Amino acid sequence: MLIATTAxxxxxxxxxxxxxxxxxxxxxxxxxxxxxxxxxxxxFLVVPEPKAEGAWYPAEAIGDESAQAILSSxxxxxxxxxxxxxxxxxxxxxxxxxxxxxxxxRLKADWLSTRAxxxxxxxxxxxxxxxxxxxxxxxxxxxxxxSEAATARAEEEAAxxxxxARGQNPETAGAVLTVKAPKAGTVTAYKIQLGQGVEAGQExxxxxxxxxxxxxxxxxxxxxxxxxxxxxxEVRKGDGQRWKARLEGxxxxxxxxxxxxxxxxxxxxGPLPIPGTPLEVHVPLAKTVVLPQSALQQVEGTWGVFVxxxxxxxxxxxxxxxxxxxxxxxxxxVKPGETVVGEGAYxxxxxxxxxxxxxxxxxx
Numbered sequence: 140m141l142i143a144t145t146a147x148x149x150x151x152x153x154x155x156x157x158x159x160x161x162x163x164x165x166x167x168x169x170x171x172x173x174x175x176x177x178x179x180x181x182x183f184l185v186v187p188e189p190k191a192e193g194a195w196y197p198a199e200a201i202g203d204e205s206a207q208a209i210l211s212s213x214x215x216x217x218x219x220x221x222x223x224x225x226x227x228x229x230x231x232x233x234x235x236x237x238x239x240x241x242x243x244x245r246l247k248a249d250w251l252s253t254r255a256x257x258x259x260x261x262x263x264x265x266x267x268x269x270x271x272x273x274x275x276x277x278x279x280x281x282x283x284x285x286s287e288a289a290t291a292r293a294e295e296e297a298a299x300x301x302x303x304a305r306g307q308n309p310e311t312a313g314a315v316l317t318v319k320a321p322k323a324g325t326v327t328a329y330k331i332q333l334g335q336g337v338e339a340g341q342e343x344x345x346x347x348x349x350x351x352x353x354x355x356x357x358x359x360x361x362x363x364x365x366x367x368x369x370x371x372x373e374v375r376k377g378d379g380q381r382w383k384a385r386l387e388g389x390x391x392x393x394x395x396x397x398x399x400x401x402x403x404x405x406x407x408x409g410p411l412p413i414p415g416t417p418l419e420v421h422v423p424l425a426k427t428v429v430l431p432q433s434a435l436q437q438v439e440g441t442w443g444v445f446v447x448x449x450x451x452x453x454x455x456x457x458x459x460x461x462x463x464x465x466x467x468x469x470x471x472x473v474k475p476g477e478t479v480v481g482e483g484a485y486x487x488x489x490x491x492x493x494x495x496x497x498x499x500x501x502x503x
Contacts, residue, residue: 170453184481191426198356200416206348213305216240234317244314250298260291324348350411357399373421383407436488447478
């Protein structure tokens with residue numbers, strides 16, 4: 140008679156045990172249960188109820204398009220003086236540099252000439268009107284004087300408009316043009332030198348207004364899910380000054396240099412900060428569970444936590460959200476009331492990696 144024997148009557152060899160570990164590591168998505176009794180340094184916590192969170196993120200005050208200006212001369216000429224160096228704060232209307240302009244001198248001369256001609260023509264019209272009223276002059280001469288006066292007035296008006304179109308007051312215009320600051324702020328750069336000839340409309344420098352109406356903010360992934368265009372939040376400065384701010388848009392791509400999401404918020408109310416001022420923006424985040432960062436571990440590229448079940452723990456993947464200092468938002472994967480490893484989770488991570496690689500025997 141043949142008697143069958145079973146494999147359970149003998150102890151597995153080390154090689155067979157190691158092979159069994161490899162088989163377990165590759166069995167579908169079945170979680171690995173890790174014993175807790177022999178691991179020291181673990182601290183557990185109960186997953187709290189979800190709560191609405193927000194965090195302050197660093198930002199920078201910048202000027203929007205309306206706060207930036209190109210400096211130019213409305214007439215051609217030669218740069219005769221630079222009165223304000225780049226970077227120096229000036230008030231609105233302060234002179235920045237001057238241009239000696241024969242063209243401007245000619246326009247002023249034209250206006251003076253046409254004004255004198257208009258005065259003569261109007262004087263002649265007044266004389267002809269008196270003669271006609273006294274029946275000492277003819278209607279034909281009166282109409283000619285009227286026509287001459289109308290032409291003179293049109294010529295004077297054209298000369299005046301030519302000066303005003305170049306930003307000049309005909310009464311005070313001269314051969315020297317002073318380019319002035321459009322707002323309170325600073326010249327960021329000049330593109331001119333003393334004695335340089337310039338053309339009308341040529342870019343001669345750039346100007347930045349002293350106030351910044353935009354807070355520029357960069358956030359790491361993932362993006363706040365419910366922060367939409369038009370949302371109003373708070374912005375603060377280091378000295379305690381605060382503003383309301385409206386989100387102008389949500390980014391579609393990451394920045395090429397920092398690989399973050401760049402947001403623009405328009406500051407509401409004043410006084411506004413100067414460009415470059417460090418700010419902080421309060422970003423409203425989702426209503427989620429918040430755990431210490433030490434509770435989250437990354438195993439084989441997946442973030443997760445070790446959930447306690449009796450005297451064992453298993454690794455459970457979670458969806459990690461934005462960081463909140465030493466804490467982190469957990470968007471999905473755990474439920475309130477569950478117990479997870481808060482400190483020492485890295486010890487379980489090491490044990491799991493070791494077991495999956497077949498580096499330690501354990502009971503089945």
